[in-house]
Amino acid sequence: MDMTFDLNAQANKNRNTDGTTEFLRALYRSDDNAAIRMRVDDSCDRFLNASDASDGNSIFDICAKFKHFDMPREGISLEAYLTSLERDVLPHCSHLASPRYLGHMTAPIPQFLPEIGRLIQTLNQNVVKMETSRGLTFLERQVIGMFHREIYRGSDVFYQRYLQTLSSTLGIFTSGGTLANICAVWTALQRAQMNTPIVESDRSAAKIRPVIIGSELMHYSFDKAAELLGAELYKVPVDNQYQINLGAVAQAISSCESEGRRVICLVAVAGSTDYGSVDPLRKLSELAKRANVHFHVDAAWGGGLVLSESNRYLLEGIEFADTVTIDGHKQLMLPIGCGILFFRDPELSEITMHHAPYAVRPTSFDQGRFTLEGTRPATALYLHAAMHVIGKTGYDVLFSDSMARARYMAQAIESRPEFELIVAPTMNLLAYRYLPEEYRNCTLSAEDNEEISAFNVSLQKLQRQKGDSFVSRTFRPVPQYQGQSLTLLRAVLLNPLSTAADIDFLLNDQVAIATQIDEKEHGHAQQ
Numbered sequence: 001m002d003m004t005f006d007l008n009a010q011a012n013k014n015r016n017t018d019g020t021t022e023f024l025r026a027l028y029r030s031d032d033n034a035a036i037r038m039r040v041d042d043s044c045d046r047f048l049n050a051s052d053a054s055d056g057n058s059i060f061d062i063c064a065k066f067k068h069f070d071m072p073r074e075g076i077s078l079e080a081y082l083t084s085l086e087r088d089v090l091p092h093c094s095h096l097a098s099p100r101y102l103g104h105m106t107a108p109i110p111q112f113l114p115e116i117g118r119l120i121q122t123l124n125q126n127v128v129k130m131e132t133s134r135g136l137t138f139l140e141r142q143v144i145g146m147f148h149r150e151i152y153r154g155s156d157v158f159y160q161r162y163l164q165t166l167s168s169t170l171g172i173f174t175s176g177g178t179l180a181n182i183c184a185v186w187t188a189l190q191r192a193q194m195n196t197p198i199v200e201s202d203r204s205a206a207k208i209r210p211v212i213i214g215s216e217l218m219h220y221s222f223d224k225a226a227e228l229l230g231a232e233l234y235k236v237p238v239d240n241q242y243q244i245n246l247g248a249v250a251q252a253i254s255s256c257e258s259e260g261r262r263v264i265c266l267v268a269v270a271g272s273t274d275y276g277s278v279d280p281l282r283k284l285s286e287l288a289k290r291a292n293v294h295f296h297v298d299a300a301w302g303g304g305l306v307l308s309e310s311n312r313y314l315l316e317g318i319e320f321a322d323t324v325t326i327d328g329h330k331q332l333m334l335p336i337g338c339g340i341l342f343f344r345d346p347e348l349s350e351i352t353m354h355h356a357p358y359a360v361r362p363t364s365f366d367q368g369r370f371t372l373e374g375t376r377p378a379t380a381l382y383l384h385a386a387m388h389v390i391g392k393t394g395y396d397v398l399f400s401d402s403m404a405r406a407r408y409m410a411q412a413i414e415s416r417p418e419f420e421l422i423v424a425p426t427m428n429l430l431a432y433r434y435l436p437e438e439y440r441n442c443t444l445s446a447e448d449n450e451e452i453s454a455f456n457v458s459l460q461k462l463q464r465q466k467g468d469s470f471v472s473r474t475f476r477p478v479p480q481y482q483g484q485s486l487t488l489l490r491a492v493l494l495n496p497l498s499t500a501a502d503i504d505f506l507l508n509d510q511v512a513i514a515t516q517i518d519e520k521e522h523g524h525a526q527q
């Protein structure tokens with residue numbers, strides 16, 4: 001006699017919920033999923049085939065649809081639920097796979113990866129510890145090692161020694177670049193602490209707070225890291241190429257030293273979020289070495305390029321970084337949730353090591369000893385799959401095509417009097433703006449620039465609302481305008497399915513919208 005069944009039967013009788021138990025059990029069986037899978041396939045196809053950037057609903061109308069907060073008492077059938085999703089939710093997604101959606105770093109993904117995702121989710125392995133993931137713990141370490149080798153080019157002996165060792169790791173998977181950066185700063189801080197402990201009473205005095213130096217284009221995850229870890233950011237200006245000013249870095253280091261403040265980390269950006277610019281990595285590594293400071297490269301956006309033989313020169317010097325952040329869900333076209341932090345010297349991973357007696361044991365294979373996160377999905381399988389299915393040649397072509405697309409768009413922008421290109425693209429990302437007619441071919445004052453910024457805000461919002469094409473916008477100091485902060489349009493050329501025709505469509509769309517704004521404004525002026 002099956003005891004479990006017996007107990008459940010008893011519980012059912014007591015709570016008078018006969019049908020519900022059977023219903024819940026049925027949810028655990030996969031035999032009648034075929035119909036559901038077909039519906040979901042249809043929804044996926046609709047999403048993948050959308051050519052516009054979004055539905056035309058206003059974001060406030062969409063928000064209004066999500067305002068009730070009572071959890072349903074009775075469950076509904078999966079069929080009914082899917083119907084409500086198809087009607088109320090899915091139409092309002094961003095059409096990230098559209099070739100005219102050129103706005104963000106969130107990529108459309110190759111369609112074999114959602115299938116791998118189904119596998120990941122069905123297996124539901126937890127790579128925090130070996131007992132809940134077995135082989136996938138080793139697979140995770142293996143892909144980390146493969147990628148580590150692309151960055152650092154270590155010897156065979158090095159990888160034979162460290163790939164599957166118990167005592168350290170070559171890197172950790174994280175949910176994204178933010179967490180990887182936070183872990184890098186954590187490592188840097190602990191490292192500095194080990195060298196010269198900061199006395200607790202000193203720590204409370206603001207002037208003794210450890211300092212992180214990086215450019216003003218540092219990602220805002222460093223603001224979070226600094227706040228969490230009780231450190232302070234020292235932001236250094238960039239030059240005309242949006243690269244960190246090396247003289248200013250040297251000055252920052254020496255002024256901290258003379259004030260008795262400890263610099264714990266020097267951050268370089270390899271692919272800035274706004275411009276795709278890459279800081280001079282080798283020179284920064286030399287400065288860091290001289291000052292005995294941890295050198296971190298935030299390559300969340302640009303790091304994927306190490307896999308591309310013809311483009312990796314852009315990341316020259318990345319191999320000198322103590323730690324490197326990479327986001328698989330950006331350039332590598334993986335599903336969201338694939339950040340990685342690499343340690344050049346695996347012993348760095350031991351600095352932030354933690355154990356738990358019931359699960360993550362010190363002498364186990366548990367990756368959870370090295371991660372800030374606890375329970376984690378086996379997203380390493382996405383990278384493993386992509387590395388094998390796409391391969392280095394595939395990634396090389398993918399990146400070269402995407403760079404070519406950015407150059408095409410830059411040319412298209414420069415050839416049109418309506419636009420101003422802010423900087424030639426280093427990577428597949430560009431910043432530009434629309435110039436209303438009265439501001440073309442003339443010297444612009446700060447007031448003019450403010451007008452132009454306001455115009456570009458309206459333009460971007462209207463374009464988003466209309467939904468036929470999409471770019472994002474940013475607000476950043478621009479060196480060629482004496483560091484004045486300007487609103488810029490920002491295009492991310494990630495989608496391999498975007499063509500020159502899509503790029504032309506987007507620019508024409510912007511010109512048409514701008515003309516409408518112009519007409520409306522002049523209409524107002526005449527009234």
Ligand SMILES: *Cc1c(COP(=O)(O)O)cnc(C)c1O
Pocket residue numbers: 105175176177178179181219221269271272273298299300301327339
């Ligand atoms: C995107 C990005 C991050 C943050 O990564 P998330 O995955 O969004 O957390 C950090 N740094 C840079 C340069 C980025 O482009």
